[in-house]
Amino acid sequence: MDFLRRILGIIWISIGLWAGYYLVISQAIPKFESSAPEDMVPAIIYTFILAPIIVGGMFVFGWYAIKGEYNQK
Amino acid sequence: MDQKISKKKLWGVIGASSVGTLIEWYDFYIFGSLATIIATKFFPIDNPTAGFLSTLATFAAGFVVRPFGALFFGRLGDLIGRKYTFMVTLLIMGFSTFAIGLIPGYETIGFFAPILVLLLRLLQGLALGGEYGGAATYVAEHAEPGKRGLRTSWIQTTATAGLFISLFVILAVKHSMTKESFEDWGWRVPFLISIVMVGVSYFIRKNMDESPMFQKAKDEGKTVANPLKESFGKKLNFKFVLLALFGAAMGQGVVWYTGQFYALSFLQKVCNIEFDQTNYIIAIALMAGTGFFVFFGWLSDKIGRKPIILAGMLIAILSYRSIYDKMYATSDVSNKEEIAAKTIIKTETVVDAKTQQAFFVTKTTKSYKDGTTFNEEKKVKVNAASTDVPMIKQSILVGSTSFWTLIALVFVQVIFVTMVYGPIAAFLVELFPTAIRYTSMSLPYHIGNGIFGGLLPVVASSLAIKASLANQAAKVAGKALPYDKPYLEGLWYPIIIGGISFAIGLIYINGKDKNIND
Numbered sequence: 001m002d003f004l005r006r007i008l009g010i011i012w013i014s015i016g017l018w019a020g021y022y023l024v025i026s027q028a029i030p031k032f033e034s035s036a037p038e039d040m041v042p043a044i045i046y047t048f049i050l051a052p053i054i055v056g057g058m059f060v061f062g063w064y065a066i067k068g069e070y071n072q073k
Numbered sequence: 074m075d076q077k078i079s080k081k082k083l084w085g086v087i088g089a090s091s092v093g094t095l096i097e098w099y100d101f102y103i104f105g106s107l108a109t110i111i112a113t114k115f116f117p118i119d120n121p122t123a124g125f126l127s128t129l130a131t132f133a134a135g136f137v138v139r140p141f142g143a144l145f146f147g148r149l150g151d152l153i154g155r156k157y158t159f160m161v162t163l164l165i166m167g168f169s170t171f172a173i174g175l176i177p178g179y180e181t182i183g184f185f186a187p188i189l190v191l192l193l194r195l196l197q198g199l200a201l202g203g204e205y206g207g208a209a210t211y212v213a214e215h216a217e218p219g220k221r222g223l224r225t226s227w228i229q230t231t232a233t234a235g236l237f238i239s240l241f242v243i244l245a246v247k248h249s250m251t252k253e254s255f256e257d258w259g260w261r262v263p264f265l266i267s268i269v270m271v272g273v274s275y276f277i278r279k280n281m282d283e284s285p286m287f288q289k290a291k292d293e294g295k296t297v298a299n300p301l302k303e304s305f306g307k308k309l310n311f312k313f314v315l316l317a318l319f320g321a322a323m324g325q326g327v328v329w330y331t332g333q334f335y336a337l338s339f340l341q342k343v344c345n346i347e348f349d350q351t352n353y354i355i356a357i358a359l360m361a362g363t364g365f366f367v368f369f370g371w372l373s374d375k376i377g378r379k380p381i382i383l384a385g386m387l388i389a390i391l392s393y394r395s396i397y398d399k400m401y402a403t404s405d406v407s408n409k410e411e412i413a414a415k416t417i418i419k420t421e422t423v424v425d426a427k428t429q430q431a432f433f434v435t436k437t438t439k440s441y442k443d444g445t446t447f448n449e450e451k452k453v454k455v456n457a458a459s460t461d462v463p464m465i466k467q468s469i470l471v472g473s474t475s476f477w478t479l480i481a482l483v484f485v486q487v488i489f490v491t492m493v494y495g496p497i498a499a500f501l502v503e504l505f506p507t508a509i510r511y512t513s514m515s516l517p518y519h520i521g522n523g524i525f526g527g528l529l530p531v532v533a534s535s536l537a538i539k540a541s542l543a544n545q546a547a548k549v550a551g552k553a554l555p556y557d558k559p560y561l562e563g564l565w566y567p568i569i570i571g572g573i574s575f576a577i578g579l580i581y582i583n584g585k586d587k588n589i590n591d
Contacts, residue, residue: 049137061315069312070581
C-alpha cells in the first residue's frame with residue numbers, strides 16, 4: 001500500500017498541472033479577453049487564487065507522497 | 074483531559090459556541106439570499122463599474138476572503154486564545170451585517186454605497202473565516218474523549234440552521250408587508266435584527282472560560298510564537314494541512330455546496346420553479362435533515378470519521394446525475410397532462426416608463442392535472458427587428474406530488490451533506506496539536522468550502538451553459554447533438570473534485586481516531 005501511495009504522487013502532480021492549464025488557458029484567458037465586467041472577477045480568481053492553490057498544493061502533496069511522507073509503516 | 078468538565082458546563086460550551094456560529098452563518102447568508110434586491114439598491118446594472126463591484130462582493134468576500142480570515146484569526150486564536158478570538162469575529166460579523174442594513178442606496182450617496190457594501194462584505198468574509206475554526210476547536214477541546222464527533226456535530230448543524238433561519242426570517246419579513254415596502258426598506262430588517270442576536274450571543278460567550286487544553290498549553294509555555302510558520306513552514310504539519318484539504322475538505326465542500334446551494338439554483342434557474350416555492354422546498358428538506366449532522370457525528374465516534382465522510386462523498390458523486398435528472402423530469406411540464414380548457418393567454422402593449430420603449434407582452438398561464446401551474450411572460454419590442462430576441466420569463470408552481478418529490482430529492486442530498494460535514498470538525502481538530510490547531514484546521518476547511526465549494530455554482534453553471542451552446546451550434550449546423558442532457562453537465566465539477574478527494578482520502582488518511590490531548 002505504501003508503494004501505491006508513493007507511485008500515485010505522480011498522478012496528483014499531473015492532475016494539478018492539468019487543472020492549472022485548464023483553469024488558466026481554457027477558462028480564464030477567454031474571460032480576460034471578453035469585455036464583460038462580470039467575467040473579470042472569475043478570471044482573476046481562477047488565475048491568481050484557484051490555479052495556484054491547485055497547482056502548488058497538488059504538486060507539493062504529490063511530491064510528499066513520492067517521498068514517502070504519507071507512508072504508514 | 075486533566076480536568077473533568079461537568080455535563081452542564083459542556084452543554085453551556087456547546088450552546089454558546091453553536092449559537093454564535095449560527096448567527097454568523099445567518100449574517101453571511103442573508104446577503105446572498107437578498108442579493109437581487111441589494112444589487113438594485115447598491116449596484117445599478119447600467120453602470121459597469123458598479124456591476125464589477127457587485128460581482129466582487131459576491132465572489133471575493135463570500136469565498137476568497139474566508140481563507141485569509143482563517144489565517145488571520147487562526148493565528149490570533151493560537152496566540153491569545155480561542156475564546157477572545159471567536160468573540161472578536163462575532164462582533165465584526167454583527168457590526169458588518171448591521172451596518173449593511175444602514176447604508177443609504179446608490180441614488181443617495183453614489184459610489185460610496187457599493188464601496189461601503191463591498192468593504193463590509195469583505196469584513197463578513199474575514200469574520201466567518203475566523204469563527205468556525207474557533208468554535209469547532211473550542212468545543213472539541215472541551216469534549217470528553219470518544220465523544221468529540223458527537224459534541225462538535227452541534228457546531229456542524231449551525232451552517233444549515235443559519236441558512237434555514239435566514240430563509241425563514243426573509244420570508245416572514247416579506248410576507249408581513251407589501252412587496253413595494255419590502256423592496257423599499259423591508260429588506261433592511263433581516264440585517265438590522267442581527268445586532269440583537271449578536272448582542273445576546275456576545276453576552277453568553279463573554280462568561281465562558283478559555284479552552285482547558287489551550288489554557289494548559291499556555292500555562293506550561295507550550296504555545297508557539299509563530300503559528301503560521303509552525304503550521305505551514307514545517308513539513309511535519311504542512312503535509313497534514315494538504316491531506317486535510319485534498320483528502321477531505323475539498324470533497325466535503327463540493328458535496329455541501331451541491332446539496333444546499335446548487336440544488337437551490339438548479340430548481341430556480343434550470344427547472345424555473347417559482348422563488349418562494351423553491352425556498353420552501355429547500356427549507357423543509359434542510360429542517361428534516363439537520364438532525365442527521367448529530368447522528369453522523371455520534372456515529373463517527375463509534376466507527377471512525379473516515380468511513381462516514383468517504384461513504385458520503387462516494388454515494389453523492391455516484392448518484393448526483395440520477396437525482397438531478399429526476400428533479401428536472403419532476404418539474405418538466407412536457408411530462409405533465411395539460412388541462413387545455415384552463416389555458417389563459419393575454420396580450421397587451423406596455424410602455425417602459427424609463428426608456429419610453431413600447432412592448433407587446435404576452436402572458437400565458439397553463440394548468441396541469443397534477444396541480445402544476447406554468448406561467449410565461451414574453452416581451453417583444455413593438456416594431457422589433459427579425460433578429461431581436463424576445464425576453465421570456467417562465468415560472469412553474471408545481472403540484473403537491475411534485476413538490477414533495479422535489480423535497481425528497483433535496484433531502485437525500487442533505488443526507489449526503491450531513492455524512493461528509495457532520496464528522497469533519499472532529500476529523501480536522503484531531504489532525505493537529507493544540508499549539509497550532511486553530512490555524513491549521515481553519516485554512517483547509519475554508520479553502521475546501523469557500524473556494525472549492527464556493528466556486529461550484531459559477532463553474533457548474535459555466536459547464537452547463539457551454540454544453541447548451543454546443544447543442545445549439547450543432548442544431549444550427551444540422552449535426553447530431555453532442556450532449557444528451559446539457560443541464561446535467563455542471564455536475565461534472567462536484568463529481569470530479571469529489572472523486573479526486575475520495576481517492577486521496579481513501580488511500581492516504583489513516584482512519585484511526587487520534588488523541589487530541591497531545
